[in-house]
Amino acid sequence: MTRRDDEPTFFVLDYVTITRDPRTQLVVAIGGGPRAAGILQTAGGFHSAPSAARDYHRLPHHMPVEHQRHGATAAAHALLLAGYSVHLDPSLNTLTAPDGDRQAARRYLDLLAERARAAKTEQDVAVVLAEIAAPEEGLLPQLVQSLISTWATWGERRREAGLDEGPADQLMEITSSLSNHARRITQIRNQAARHTPPAAAPRRPSRLQPSRPRRLRDGDSPDP
Structure with missing residues (x-):
């Protein structure tokens, strides 16, 4: 051809x-x-x-x-x-809507909150907490990485300009605390994932005994 x-x-x-x-x-x-x-x-x-x-x-x-x-x-x-x-x-892609990424992130957070409200089992809770605090891929670790980048470049710029590094140091401390909280949430998530619901107690047999038919004596009439 x-x-x-x-x-x-x-x-x-x-x-x-x-x-x-x-x-x-x-x-x-x-x-x-x-x-x-x-x-x-x-x-x-x-x-x-x-x-x-x-x-x-x-x-x-x-x-x-x-x-x-x-x-x-x-x-x-x-x-x-x-x-x-x-x-x-x-x-x-610069051809996408300028606010598209932000709107997508908000939709994702709204959906995650809805899933958290609808969680009925320990496993459901564990899945939500994993998305929030899972190492590297969770929301909090990614936020921590963004804050680290902000703190590092901001602190270096203030140091080179001879400015007080106090605000950048405070941001560093907050970022470190947030990272620790993410690890604690991961531990809580692991506890929820390991939880197994208690087995249902066996049903006790009914103590009610079937009634025996009453013997008719001479002169007695049967019940209507």
């Missing part, structure tokens, strides 16, 4: 993923061939990054977050127009 010149060419097997590495926080792109690499560089400002495992592409270090999002979105859009299949991390 010959290819028609008026039909587009799709590179379905050349799948490109653009996401943020959770460990280094770098915006990276994986997949595609040399042509995809050129699009990533020209449209999004990505750099090639050879590695022992596999080659990938990344945006420069210390690029502002908004610039990262614009570069990732522009590269993804150019790749799609070129016929590539692309997965773009939603947090990097």
Whole structure:
């Protein structure tokens, strides 16, 4: 079957993923061939990054977050127009609604509160507490990581400017306390998960004995 010149060419097997590495926080792109690499560089400002495992592409270090999002979105859009299949991390997509992430987070918290109110068993409670305080993936540990980043950069900036580091130190203490509370909630969650409801007590047999038929004597009349 010959290819028609008026039909587009799709590179379905050349799948490109653009996401943020959770460990280094770098915006990276994986997949595609040399042509995809050129699009990533020209449209999004990505750099090639050879590695022992596999080659990938990344945006420069210390690029502002908004610039990262614009570069990732522009590269993804150019790749799609070129016929590539692309997965773009939603947090990097500037074409989504500006307040979409915040609204999604609020919906998630509302749903979690509803599940907490509807919890009927110890296991139901344990599941809710796990989402709140599970190591690394829970809401509180992620909030702690955000506060650590805030405290570290804020404290360094105040120190370099010769300002009082007291407010940053207070934030550090609060963050440490919150981290301890998250661990305590995890312990409570584990206790709830291990709880087993008591076995139901066996039913006692009824003490009522069936009545025996009364023997009729001479002259007695049977009950009506």
